[in-house]
Amino acid sequence: MSTRPRLVLIDGSSYLFRAFHALPPLSNAAGEPTGALFGVVNMLRSTLKERPDYVAFVSDASGPTFRDELYPQYKANRPPTPPDLKAQVEPMLTIVAALGFPILREPGVEADDVIGTLARQAEALGIDVVISTGDKDFAQLVSPHISLVNTMTNTTMDREGVIAKFGVPPERIVDFLALTGDTVDNVPGVEKCGPKTAAKWIAEYGSLDGVIADAAKVGGKIGDNLRAALAHLPLSRELVTIRTDVVLPLAATELALRGQDVERLRELYTRYGFNAALKELDRGEPVPATATAEASAPPAAAPTADRAHPGEYELVLDSARLDDWIARLHAAPLVAFDTETSSLDPMRAEVVGVSFAVEPGKAAYVPVAHDYAGAPAQLARDDVLARLKPLLEDPGKPKLGQHLKYDANVLAQASITVRGIAHDTMLESYVLNSTASRHDMDSLARQHLGYETIHYEDVAGKGAKQIPFSQVDLDIATRYAAEDADVTLRLHEALWPRLQQVPNLCEVYERIEIPLVPVLARMEQAGILIDVDALRLQSQQLARRMHEITGEAHALAGHTFSLDSPKQLQALLFDQLKLPALVKTPKGQPSTNEEALEAIAHEHALPRLILDYRGLAKLRSTYTDKLAEMVNPRTGRVHTSYGQAIAATGRLSSSDPNLQNIPIRTEEGRRIRQAFVAPPGWRIVAADYSQIELRIMAHLSGDAGLLAAFQGNQDVHRATASEVFGVPLEDVDGNQRRAAKAINFGLMYGMGPFGLARQLGIGRGEAQDYIARYFQRYPGVRDYMDRIRAEAHAQGYVETVFGRRLHLDYIRSANATQRAGAERAAINAPMQGTAADIIKRAMIEVDAWLAGRTDEARMLLQVHDELVFEVREDRVAAITDGVRERMAGAASLDVPLVVDIGSGANWDEAH
Template sequence: MREKILLIDGHSILNRAFYGLPDLTNAEGLHTNAIYGFLNILFKMVEEEKPDYLTVAFDLAAPTFRHKMYDAYKGTRKPMPHELRQQVPVMKDVLTAMGIPLLSKEGYEADDLLGTIAKRSEAKGMDVTVLSGDRDLLQLATDHICIRIPKTKGGKTTIEDYFAKDVEEAYQLTPLQIIELKALMGDTADNIPGLPGVGEKTATKLLLEYGSVENAHAHVEDIKPNKAKNAFLEHYDLAILSKELATICIDSPIEYDWEAARIHDLYTPDAYEFFKELEFKNFLSRFEETGNISKAEEYFKLLTDFTKTEEIFTLAKEKEEVGLELLEEKNQLLGLGLAYREGNNIEVHAILPQGFLTEDYLLDKAKMLCEQGKAVASLNIKAMLRHLDITHHTAMFDAQIAAYLLNPLKSEYTYDDIAREYLGEMLPAKEDLLGKLSYAKAALEKEEELAKSICYMAYTALKARQPLLDALEAVDMKKLYTDMEMPLLFTLSDMEKEGIRVNAEELKEYGEMLQVRITELEKNIWQQAGEEFNINSPKQLGVILFEKLQMPGGKKTKTGYSTAADVLEKLSGDYTLVADILEYRQLTKLKSTYADGLAGYIDKGGRIHSTFNQTITATGRISSTEPNLQNIPVRTKLGRLLRKVFIPKEGYVFLDADYSQIELRVLAHMSGDEKLIQAYREAQDIHRITASQVFHIPFEEVTELQRRNAKAVNFGIVYGISSFGLSQDLSITRKEAEQYIKNYFETYPKIKGFLDGLVQHAKENGYVSTMFGRRRPVPELKSSNFMQRSFGERVAMNSPIQGTAADIIKLAMIQVSHRLKEENLKSRLILQIHDELLIETAEDEIEQVSAILEQEMKGAADLSVSLEIDMHTGKSWYEAK
């Protein structure tokens, strides 16, 4: 039986994977999509081919002889994107770790080496498979050399196989005539010029008639059509050059050891470590149990016996550190996970509510452990606090929040991610154990797997506690974690429990009022359009506006005309119909999202309990979900009216306080710009004084328009606005906007230096920091894409400012909440909306709470300018705002 060798064109397959897969990055910000795609196809090929030998060939970075030939003709070669270039050395390291030999030689391209080894292997009596996306390699095909070319169609990758007969069937040419074909028609992908104006059809016809480039040229007067004839007469030298470029060298002076290429176990311990680092979870099941896969499950136990459970809790009570997980979904307790160290091992127990092991029993035991003062580690302490009335103590540890601080760019912080990154262990993810089942369904259908899932959570929380604390210490964020994020967790938990009261009847009336106006707008729109159509359908709307009514500015896409807000806003001033459509969209969104949407969240007590998230935004801002109460509209009159439905309970009022221009004040402090600091210290109208200085006019002569423009520049600078963005915002020319920004930086000279310094720091270190040490990585600055880099620069400028403002209000929230409790007040903090705090205040405590708000919000940070707040009371959120 013939042995088989598999030869892979490294750069070709990497390149294909890079452009064929969406961008992927690991925790370190390394792009990994090309590596992932390469490995995917490598494993597929090994499983299909079952080769005895395996080698991957790469081009060297230095230009080869054929590259130089092309460069001499063309002048330049397109550079490899940075995101792909950084993956090449990693790919080589991974292959080396798997024991796969790599092949490269100065002066020769990868396909020369593949051609040489393919022919030598065939001569040794082997069957050869060459994997490449380069069709030049078809010239190598024989009865024993198969060229396999990946092809993507409809989002699916298939592999085309070419032996000699397959080449002849597909191209009507012999494999060696593929060289001639490329010489005539060229190949832009392979940098082969070919003859101008000669396509594949004409080239094939010429070769079927004349056999080769040289023979065709010898009969040039007989060539038809005339276009091809003239191409031969004028550019024959190009055809000869192209033939040389297309010809693969099959006798390269490369040494090759077949025995070194023999496949052994690809799934080595070194390869496993690479796969973990690259976060290729899907591939890890391929690794046999070699000590690399976590054996944590050996110490997992599902407790069902009451007496044994009592013993375990008694034992855990004596431990200095425990991992504790309350698994809950929609406020239903589904299980408890408990982990503690026993000698060199970690014992882990899962307890599901059943029999005497009731929910109340488990909650009592959890509370007992939390109140012991011991170190209690969990993946989600706030979820635990929904069921337990526990005040903050420093020994409680939330692994998700710690992981978030260390890398705020991730979308989630699951136990398997944390274990992989901080413990070097690969644990099965929730999806591996439960599939797509919710925890509640898994409790009914997959009890054993659910128990394992709970165990992994408790195990990871306990074991990762110290590594996470060490990692925070290493980047100077431990204080941020202990003094800000952990106390805030308890404040947010209290806010979630309190909720906010809603007048359900008034909410219903608000929805009905919106519907009246929506119906009215619907009729007006149809009347102006001259027909009824689905206003919510962008396709139908595009046809009405840009085809039937012939409005200007129609941008046609694959799915029809764009009817995005920016397109319609440009038309709204000239067309009442478009203005009505924009209002219709706004009101239907208000009705569906708020008037109808909020109603479903009102509990029996008439209150809505939003969830406040600490681990969502990259800048450190708190977000609100289910429902999002931070996004209640304020810009339109109808939107603001929605706040009327939020009311305090009887005997209380709302006290609302928000910071005045906090981000600009933070900018003044962090930049150290004396002029901006002085303007704030003199309590001047900052936008008017900016207008005065930027437009070079006396302070008292500044018009309202000039003040508005200066305000746009002030806030735009904070967000790293470009001249184009400012010109769009102010409806001025780009040149005028450039001058505004130039004048601004001349007025406040230290601000430009500060912002440029942030970008430079991010480029050098990969991150920027807030005043309190919160880090925001900026991987976009390394992108080869100009738009991505520009976005990265704006992020680098804005994140320290926005993040510092977010940190300040967090500190204020913690202190305000603490003072309300410490002074035994009935009033409670119930809502945070970016720079605004809302307190449900007992009527007899208004004066005291107002003083607390003023002291704690103004004193939350020591800046070179004062922190100022605006404060109002009211019998609804609308009145208080």
């Protein structure tokens, strides 16, 4: 028998409805209907006798839910609630509250979603869950620690029960329901597709995605029905999917029974004629289970460092205990680990301690460098790391972490190469929904576990009073560090099943994001050499040019002013010069930001000068002044950090320093790239995808004209100009090509006539004519845009070629501006996201090919669609050929991927 705590989640709305139809129409002496109420109260009394550790009564709130926004016809077939049933809702809630059950009614979602969220939270916290319901949809939640019970039929359902009843396992119930549809909720399925057919298809094709992919293979009338349903099946799947990420006012560990209001219960039981319940109450039973819950279950987290923690956390100070833990780590199927360090910069950090978890609630902290006065003796750092090295470097031992790239980089400084990275909870969350929330551990624990973790500031302080982790008391440090490993493991158990339910996302996670972690770690560790003297000279040159611009601006204004003061600029531009204020601040004042200045740059010379000044100031502060300070004293190189879970489209970001924003089209930006140099005997090689997003547009749209241009290796901008302006290819002039380029790229980003007119300096009508002619010549592009907008509205997300989902939070917004922005993003996101996936796939392939060739070449940087390498001079030709082959082969599109590669003594020369 399980010794784990138990949570019972009662599907209150379902039980009231089913009891109403199952029991005779009873009433009390006053004529008030009581039949449904009687059935629910009896069920609740039975639940109390089982003494669950936690319990919640979940009911639907009034008002529409997100499913009504997804599909206005959702539940449209349901008749109005019978008056006798509606009259029993409030009395039911009153009795439930008096019995001491926590009640949850969340607007905007259904009771199913609240139950699903609590069930997954509790499971991740080591709590067994019983869902008391008669609703078949909940079968999708069944797991080793989540089961269903129907108290009306006295039946239970575990995994085998789900398979026996439906013919598919719990992880395929959503697919099953999408195919069969639901007449009660008006969820469209495949016409004439019953449970046996749905189960047969899923068994044959593996999943709903497999059924959709192979729909052409299904014969007969049912095959025609399936193909007719393809457009709405993704929506049906979303409608029947129970959400497990609802933000709730109470966590699973806060659902202990309250004390009963005996007098109120006596009054209610008397009023409704529940005599058996009244006698039971007078005998003083059942006893509320609050004490049991407090004694046996993990307590809710408190926000301070001295609170109770949700598991058994061990401080390891002696060699024997470390040996025991290493044995447990070797035996565990998955090891969650985390490092505590002396710095956030992994290239400068030293290990202060290591924590591990092998099952929820069982974790340990091994300190190696806590050096405060009175600190207990600890095991030697070098000895601990040497003993852990075989396990950490074993590719056959699966590892789990939260942002494991950081830990891998830290351990690399101690000569440990972490292998076997199997899971990263940050990336699990990111792949599931890159825009849903932040992906840090504290936020994820709050969202998915209903648990408030100890924050770093809780144990080390903040601001000027913050102490190094090495100064934190070991008891407190153990709670903090071991909790990190424990919570990471619990998060994985909550997130990984959700990923597995969506095969395309699982593929993105397993084939792209996880394999990329060690690749990025190696690039960050390699760093890049910079010429510090050249940067200092550039800083001086930038300062001189900024001084010159300041003089020119003062002359134009007729007086001196500060180009760095928004207030003075506001007065000068809009009060003195009377320029139009086209962009406002949130407070309604004329803005002087970049967008505002660009909008009026054609009206007067001063806004353009201010923009030039700001551009130079940013280059100086971000790069020419700062890069020299960022050189690592140990390696003599600059080491950027790649953010893998930041950009919604899947693109990598770069920080400390940010190398993504060095302008390549300005002389000043190119000079900064000249300071990124190769060491003696080596060359910088830069490999850049040519027009990759346009090529992806051609592939996605299938437009014959675009496909022909790329397949014929034409200059696509010249080809577009020829089509739009109706001139032979050889007669296209520079202005026409420039206009065509603006159209090609502008339409990908949802640019309209106004934006194109402003960019080209032409009238809006002329710009509208250009766009109309473009769509006449490339009708497939317009069809793609219309199709992708419709998909985005139906699904709430769009997908890349590889199945990465890009969620659009405002696609159904009532705000027209927000909705239009989301529609523009829907058109562009599949192209940006696919480009991001392609270069990530290329990086994984190139890194594998370069393994063992570090004496010949090293991959150093990834910037947008470009990879930068450091290559030995005598190997440039061979490495260039190998890189081109792997980058060009990173995806199979309907047009070729073209890679431009150059080499030089510095990054700029390599272009």
